[in-house]
Amino acid sequence: MNFKSILLLFILLFNGLSFGFAQTTDGTKPKRHSLSERARIADSLRLQLHQAAAQGRALEWGDSLLQARMNSGKLSRKRYKRLRRKLYKYGRKVYQGDSLLAKRYNKITYDTMFIHRPPGRWTIKFRGNISGSTISAEGKRQGEPYSGEVNSDYRGTMSVAVTYRGISLGLALNPMNLAGKSKDNEFNLTSYGNRFGFDLAYLSSKTYKGNVKMGGVTSDVDKGAVSQSALNVNAYYAFNGKRFSIPAAFSQSYIQRRSAGSFLLGASLDAQTTKIGGISTTGGNDVRLKVVEFAMGAGYGYNLVAGKRWLFHLSALPTFDVFIRSHLTLAGGRAKLHYHFPSFIMTGRGAVVYSWKNKFAGGSMVFNFSSFGDKDQLHLMRSKWRLRLFFGFRI
Secondary structure, eight states: OOHHHHHHHHHHHHHHHHTTTSOOTTSOOOOOOOHHHHHHHHHHHHHHHHHHHHTTOGGGGHHHHHHHHHHTTSSOHHHHHHHHHHHHHHHHHHHHHHHHHHHHHTOOOSOTTTEEOOSSSEEEEEEEEEEEEEEEEEEEETTEEEEEEEEOOOEEEEEEEEEETTEEEEEEEOHHHHTTOOOOEEEEEEEEOSSEEEEEEEEEEEEEEEEEEETTEEEEEEEEEEEEEEEEEEEEEETTTTTOOSHHHHTOSSEEOSOEEEEEEEEEEEEEEEEESSSSSOSTTOEEEEEEEEEEEEEEEEEEEETTTEEEEEEEEEEEEEEEEEEEEETTEEEOOOOOSOOEEEEEEEEEEEEETTEEEEEEEEEEEEEEEETTTEEEEEEEEEEEEEEEEEO
16 A cells, blocks of 8 residues: 555545535535544445455555546646556555465464454554663672662653554654753664564663762762663563464564463573773773673563453563673773673563554563672673553554
8 A cells, every 4th residue: 555545545534524514505514423423434444445455456546546636637638547557557566465465464373262363454553662771780899899870861762653464664753862862872673473582672871870889988970971882682482372472462463362371482692881981991990891691591471361451461581691701991901800600681571451442552561680790899780671651553
């Protein structure tokens, strides 16, 4: 379906909803249509569009636009016929491509008593996101214990996503970044499937602030003194993917019909560079820490279906480091870090979804926590979370 067909749909919808407000030829105002009548008109147009698309005629809606331009004298008949042939030609190609997507989208590899695909080809979703991160450290320096914690500013974004047969395209905006009031940048990429899925998050933050305690003295850490760039990837494999659906809770590309759970196998990658006291390492007190961790583990997730409209999800996936590479750069050179078991990365997910008719709303949260090092030297803990509220509908 191209831009013209979408435009035509809105024109028809507008005409259908607005004729109740127009005046009749005798000057009297006709009776206004109720909200339910307008909804029936919109649903009728939606069904007509679906039927046309199912028959390979999705772009033929644009023919009315071409006829209107020809009747108004803005388009010659010869030009109209040429454009009409192209419209029908590309309409068949769209139909062929849609048939391939439909075959992939509707392929049943799951237990339909527990999971099924939602009705409608299109899903439109509006989302609000807020996220934050924390760095905590403790250890000993020249026999003297120290500890500290810094927190970044909260990052908020608003986004809209359009999904067609499981393929999504979204746009997110950070109002604080647009206003020049935030120096943090965050990129998130998610792909959730019943069997496999992952979260990828890249964060570049210069807004950490907090305090450090050493020798009984507490000192403030000003914003900008600590900066960090970090990449987190957390992947899962669900053993009971035929009956348990993570995307039902997070992407709404499936609907969970009955409660089910699954053991999860997971892998995590955490790569971070943390700088204290400046960008370069030439200053007397500047510190740069680079860490790369790869971890594997297992966990469990559960989808609870309450009634016919509520879905609750909770999962925990701890992974333990099987590979660590790191070094601490000080003004005088590099220091080798010590480790003790366990060093791990924990990923937790939770979601609540309420569905009615062709609409849904809810919230979800993804939490990551990593811990590595040695308290006798440097023990570093890092956490990052993202909370998402959403509302969407299917057509």
